[in-house]
Each structure stands twice: as structure tokens, then as C-alpha cells.
Amino acid sequence: MKDTNIYNPLRAKLLEVIEESPTIKSFVLEPEREFSFATGQFIELTLNGTGEAPFTPSSSPLVKDRIEITIMRAGYVTEKIHALKPGEVMGIRGPYGRGYPLDELYGKEILVVGGGCGFAPLRSLLYNLEADKDKIKKVTFCYGSKNPAECIYKPYIENLKAIEKFEVYRTVDVADETWAEEVGVATMLLDKVEVNIEQSTAVVCGPPVMMKYGVMKLLEMGYRDEQVYLSMEKNMSCGLGKCGHCMMGEFFVCKDGPVFRYDEIKDQPDIWK
Amino acid sequence: MQGCNNFNNLFVNSFILIMVDKMVVISMTDWQAVLLQFARSYSFFAPVQFNGSMDYELIDEENTGDIIYNHPKPSTSVKTFFLPVKENVTADIRYQKPTLIMGVPSCDLAALGILDEMYLNRDYTDIYYKNRRKNSILIGYDCNSTVENCHCTSYGINPFPENNFDILLVRLDENVFLQPGSEKGIAMVKELENHVKVVEASENEIQHISEKRKKIADSLTQKNKKLPGYELSGRLINESGSEIWKSYASTCVSCGACATICPTCTCFLLIDRPGFEKVRQLDACQYPGFERVAAGEDPLEELPVRFMNRYQCKYVWKPVKFKSIACTGCGRCIDTCIGKISKNELLEELASEEKA
Numbered sequence: 336m337k338d339t340n341i342y343n344p345l346r347a348k349l350l351e352v353i354e355e356s357p358t359i360k361s362f363v364l365e366p367e368r369e370f371s372f373a374t375g376q377f378i379e380l381t382l383n384g385t386g387e388a389p390f391t392p393s394s395s396p397l398v399k400d401r402i403e404i405t406i407m408r409a410g411y412v413t414e415k416i417h418a419l420k421p422g423e424v425m426g427i428r429g430p431y432g433r434g435y436p437l438d439e440l441y442g443k444e445i446l447v448v449g450g451g452c453g454f455a456p457l458r459s460l461l462y463n464l465e466a467d468k469d470k471i472k473k474v475t476f477c478y479g480s481k482n483p484a485e486c487i488y489k490p491y492i493e494n495l496k497a498i499e500k501f502e503v504y505r506t507v508d509v510a511d512e513t514w515a516e517e518v519g520v521a522t523m524l525l526d527k528v529e530v531n532i533e534q535s536t537a538v539v540c541g542p543p544v545m546m547k548y549g550v551m552k553l554l555e556m557g558y559r560d561e562q563v564y565l566s567m568e569k570n571m572s573c574g575l576g577k578c579g580h581c582m583m584g585e586f587f588v589c590k591d592g593p594v595f596r597y598d599e600i601k602d603q604p605d606i607w608k
Numbered sequence: 609m610q611g612c613n614n615f616n617n618l619f620v621n622s623f624i625l626i627m628v629d630k631m632v633v634i635s636m637t638d639w640q641a642v643l644l645q646f647a648r649s650y651s652f653f654a655p656v657q658f659n660g661s662m663d664y665e666l667i668d669e670e671n672t673g674d675i676i677y678n679h680p681k682p683s684t685s686v687k688t689f690f691l692p693v694k695e696n697v698t699a700d701i702r703y704q705k706p707t708l709i710m711g712v713p714s715c716d717l718a719a720l721g722i723l724d725e726m727y728l729n730r731d732y733t734d735i736y737y738k739n740r741r742k743n744s745i746l747i748g749y750d751c752n753s754t755v756e757n758c759h760c761t762s763y764g765i766n767p768f769p770e771n772n773f774d775i776l777l778v779r780l781d782e783n784v785f786l787q788p789g790s791e792k793g794i795a796m797v798k799e800l801e802n803h804v805k806v807v808e809a810s811e812n813e814i815q816h817i818s819e820k821r822k823k824i825a826d827s828l829t830q831k832n833k834k835l836p837g838y839e840l841s842g843r844l845i846n847e848s849g850s851e852i853w854k855s856y857a858s859t860c861v862s863c864g865a866c867a868t869i870c871p872t873c874t875c876f877l878l879i880d881r882p883g884f885e886k887v888r889q890l891d892a893c894q895y896p897g898f899e900r901v902a903a904g905e906d907p908l909e910e911l912p913v914r915f916m917n918r919y920q921c922k923y924v925w926k927p928v929k930f931k932s933i934a935c936t937g938c939g940r941c942i943d944t945c946i947g948k949i950s951k952n953e954l955l956e957e958l959a960s961e962e963k964a
Contacts, residue, residue, distance in 0.1 A: 338733050338735045338738065339735075340697070340698065340735055341732045341733070341734060341735075342697040342698055342878070342886045342888070343698050343884075343886075344884055346884070381880060381884060382880070383880070383882060383883070383884055384880055384881060384882035384883070384884075385880055386880050387878060387880055387886075388902065407903075409902035409903045410902030410903075411902075412902070413902055426884050542903070543905055568901055568903075568905075569899065569901065570898075570899050570900060570901050572877065572878055573876070573878055575730070575731075575732040575734075576730050576731070576732070577726055577727065577730070577732070577734070577874070577876070578875055578876045578877065578878065578891070579874070579875030579876070579891070579893060579898075579921075580875070580877075580891075580898060580899055581899070582893075582899070582921065582925070583907075584920075584924075584925055585924070585925040585926075585928040585929060587929075590730070590731070604907070604920075605907035605908075605913075608905045608906065608907040608909075
């Protein structure tokens with residue numbers, strides 16, 4: 336096989352920008368050729384001449400001609416990406432790493448716990464599970480955000496609620512008069528759910544502090560370390576297991592993760608930072 | 609695949625009789641003619657003394673006489689030839705004159721093991737690294753002396769090249785001894801026969817080289833007898849408390865020199881340029897913000913943690929993922945540290961604490 340240049344991004348045209356919340360937007364891209372990824376894998380998104388950052392697609396892995404990336408405005412590159420208008424040509428490298436373990440989820444009661452922009456990778460997983468509805472027992476999705484305005488994918492949530500085998504629980508830290516659901520941190524929702532823990536696998540994605548307390552809560556509920564999967568957010572720069580920026584102990588998060596089973600990483604230093 | 613078996617050498621006892629394979633001899637006068645030919649045919653680099661330090665210099669027809677033989681070690685490691693500080697990794701790879709690098713010490717050749725694993729394997733090949741490796745000829749040197757912080761033997765590496773060279777070179781008085789170590793090297797030595805007088809080294813001469821090797825290896829082992837070995841160092845680091853790291857990091861200024869100069873440190877940053885160009889620039893975990901994410905979390909924010917990270921990476925984590933050794937005992941990180949931090953003193957202190 337001829338060596339390909341691992342640093343060269345595929346071009347992708349920005350078709351649409353969807354405002355999900357005051358700080359979060361989704362970017363619908365049309366890659367110059369078909370682009371496949373497994374749910375939970377990530378890509379490196381290049382803003383020409385400005386920078387590159389890792390994101391896990393929020394769209395369905397079954398769709399090959401479009402890819403949707405949901406991005407929170409957080410740093411230098413994301414700030415510039417938020418200012419983009421449709422028509423812009425961006426770059427995509429990947430997909431990289433190990434995604435969600437679908438085989439481990441089939442036949443189970445799947446507890447999905449998300450916080451803030453951590454919903455993005457989880458939506459891709461939920462799309463996948465929806466397509467594989469016959470292979471799973473049920474999906475319980477718990478989602479927390481800061482306030483009702485920061486609650487993303489509102490139309491999608493409404494669709495999800497209507498799907499057989501899917502249950503949705505939502506909470507906000509601070510409510511307003513429009514909010515009719517729970518109030519409190521995301522982990523609190525776990526007190527409300529009914530799952531047969533023995534038959535269950537949990538998937539958690541969100542800000543580090545939410546993941547930390549989420550895992551603690553799951554273990555308290557009786558989940559074993561091996562039943563909990565996490566999507567780790569580190570500074571994945573090359574995506575190739577080379578540049579070193581995402582090292583978490585012996586693991587290169589970009590290559591060995593970003594999805595890890597809790598028991599694989601619990602003894603590594605600083606996993607919640 | 610060359611270069612992945614250094615780790616196996618960890619248990620080589622440097623006290624055993626050091627055998628030398630078949631070598632050929634060329635007189636220094638003839639060798640000068642060979643060097644001129646090298647200077648014409650290749651981008652030719654060799655160690656030259658300059659302002660009290662020695663480093664690789666471009667050799668042309670004027671300065672072949674300045675080349676230093678068999679003295680450790682060039683200020684920069686051979687890594688810089690394969691991973692330049694900055695390289696555009698989206699540019700076309702155009703034809704380059706082959707590079708001949710002479711005078712590479714054993715520690716730096718051993719370090720190519722982990723570089724090759726990182727850049728040629730691990731599912732993704734870096735074609736820029738691969739191209740530079742393929743397009744280079746390496747002439748290794750025996751070390752016929754030692755300098756202050758050399759400690760290769762502590763990590764199972766001998767002070768004479770055993771891997772990753774095309775030709776090995778030892779100069780004794782007015783003769784140059786060559787030993788090919790690859791097909792490329794065999795072809796080159798064979799080609800020399802067409803131009804200069806090449807004879808097989810005598811048993812006496814080989815005996816002399818073997819004795820020299822043993823003497824240098826023994827002196828290094830003796831000098832570093834308090835230094836814990838590679839695996840033990842990993843265990844000691846893993847079991848250490850935070851105090852020692854705070855104490856040694858107190859004079860660290862996060863300049864990153866230790867990582868920059870290290871023959872096995874390979875971390876980099878990708879920089880974007882207009883036109884979807886990307887530049888791979890060497891980076892160091894010792895720089896603040898190395899692991900910081902956009903939302904602000906930074907596992908290496910605190911200096912002692914960041915300082916310790918480099919030791920953990922080399923002695924604890926890399927051995928889990930790589931076959932090749934991640935510290936080859938060149939000692940440059942100690943030579944270069946402006947905070948006067950000695951890695952070896954730290955490791956010796958950990959070892960003595962354990963005994964106490």
C-alpha cells in the first residue's frame with residue numbers, strides 16, 4: 336500500500352450552522368468524499384490557517400455523506416469556528432481512536448448519562464442505538480445542563496421521547512419559568528431511573544467534574560467498574576498516538592480511547608483534569 | 609525492522625568479553641580521500657569541535673580535517689536529523705541528496721528504536737520521518753572516552769554501537785576500522801575497495817579494539833554503580849511520594865531543554881498555516897499548557913507534577929507501550945539543565961531512600 340500523508344485533511348464544505356444554545360453550535364459538513372466513522376470515534380477539524388481541534392461527531396454514523404459536529408465556544412479555535420458562515424471549506428482528519436463498544440451494549444439496559452456539550456458524542460450513540468433498537472433491552476438517557484437555554488438538541492429530545500424503548504430524564508442546575516422538568520445536577524437524575532443494574536451498562540460523557548461525580552454515583556448504585564464507559568476529553572492534537580499531548584498515564588487517549596472502560600483508567604493520574 | 613530490540617539488551621552484562629565482528633582497515637591518508645568523496649556525494653555531517661563543544665557540522669571539501677573521532681558526544685542527538693524542530697508535513701517530499709551522518713554514538717543509535725516505533729509503526733506512518741530515515745546513512749562511532757554524565761551501560765546499552773548503524777567506525781592512530789551493519793553498509797564498504805586499499809583487520813587489532821571497549825564499558829559501569837537500572841527506576845518513580853519531585857523541581861524553569869535535547873523525546877505540536885498546511889514542531893511536556901484543553905483543565909498545571917511527568921513517561925509509561933527503551937543514558941538532559949537538576953542524582957536518591 337502506498338503511504339498516505341497522515342497530516343493531510345480531507346476537505347469538507349460547511350452546509351449549515353445550527354444554533355443549539357448561546358454557547359453551542361452544530362456545524363453540518365459535506366466531506367469531499369464519503370466519510371465513515373464508528374460512534375464515539377473522533378475527528379480533527381481544521382479551520383484553515385487557524386488551528387485544529389478534536390471533536391466527536393454528533394451525527395449518526397450510518398450517514399456517510401454528511402457529518403455534524405457540535406462545538407462549544409471554549410477556546411481560540413472554537414471561537415473562530417463559531418464565527419463561520421455556510422460555504423466555508425474546512426478540513427477533517429480521522430476518524431481516530433476507539434469508539435463506543437456497541438457489542439457490549441447489545442442485549443443490555445443502557446444507561447446513558449450526559450452533561451452539557453457531552454450530549455454531542457452521546458447523540459451519535461443514541462442514533463446508532465435507535466437504528467439497532469431490536470438488539471437492545473432499553474435506553475435510559477439522563478441529561479443535565481446549566482439552564483434551559485443551554486439545554487441542547489431540543490427537537491431531537493422530543494423525537495427521542497417518542498421512541499419505544501427510550502426513556503429521557505432531563506435536569507437543569509438553574510430553572511426558569513419555561514422549565515417543567517427536574518432541577519439539580521445531572522447525577523441526581525440517577526436516583527429517578529429504574530434499571531436492572533446486573534443487566535446494564537452505563538455510558539457517561541460530560542464535563543470532567545460531572546463525569547467524576549457521575550461515576551461515583553454509578554458505583555454507589557451498584558455498577559461495577561467494568562460496567563461503566565467514559566469518553567475522555569484530553570488535548571488530542573495529532574490523533575495518531577504520536578504528539579503526546581493527550582497522554583493519560585500509559586494511555587494515548589487519541590489511540591487507546593477516547594472511550595475507556597472505567598477499570599482500564601481508574602488508576603491513571605489526573606483522569607478528571 | 610531495525611531498532612526494536614534494544615530493550616532486550618538490558619540484561620547484557622558489560623563485563624563479558626566484548627567480541628568484535630569482522631572489520632576492515634583503511635589508512636587515514638586513504639580515508640581522507642573517502643571523506644572528500646562523501647562530501648561531494650552526500651549532505652555529509654560529522655562532529656566538529658566548536659567553541660568548546662562538539663556538534664554535527666556540514667562537512668565540505670575544506671573541513672574534513674576538523675572531524676572528531678570516537679569522542680562522546682555531539683551536543684545534539686541524531687534525532688534532529690529525522691525530526692527537525694520544524695517541518696512542513698503537508699509539503700511535497702521532493703528529491704533530496706542522501707544524508708550521510710557520521711559519528712553517531714551508541715546511545716543515540718539506540719534511541720532510534722523508539723523513534724522508529726513511534727513514527728514508522730503504531731498504525732500510522734509519518735512519511736516525512738520515513739523518508740528522512742530511508743534517505744540517510746548512519747556511521748556509528750565507538751566511544752573511546754566518556755564525558756561527565758554518560759550512563760548508557762546502566763540501561764543495558766554498550767558504549768559502542770550494536771544496532772541501527774550502516775557502518776561502524778573506530779579510529780586508532782593512523783588507521784580507520786570499519787564494520788558494516790546493514791546491507792547499505794556492506795555495499796558501501798565493498799565500493800570502497802574500488803577506490804582505496806581495504807584490508808581485513810588483524811586479530812591483534814581487533815583484540816585491541818575489544819580491550820578498549822571493555823575498558824570504557826567497565827569505567828561507565830563503575831562510575832554509575834549507584835544509579836538504579838531502567839526497570840528499577842520505573843518502579844522507584846512509581847512508588848515515590850511527591851516530596852522529592854517538589855524538591856528537584858524547585859529550580860526548574862520549564863524551559864523544556866531536557867526534552868528538546870533528549871534523543872528519545874518525540875512530542876510535537878501541529879501548527880496550521882493557510883492552505884491547509886500543517887507544520888510539525890517539536891514540543892515538550894515541560895512547557896506550561898502542554899496538556900491543557902480548551903475548557904481550561906490542565907493535568908500538568910503544577911510544576912512538580914509536570915516535572916515528574918517526564919520521568920514517568922520515560923521509565924513507567926513508555927515501557928508499557930513500546931519495546932524500545934525510552935532513556936538511553938546519554939546524560940544530555942543533565943548537561944543542559946540551567947536549573948542544574950540531575951536526573952541521575954534524583955534516581956540515586958530514590959534508590960537510597962528505598963534501601964534506608
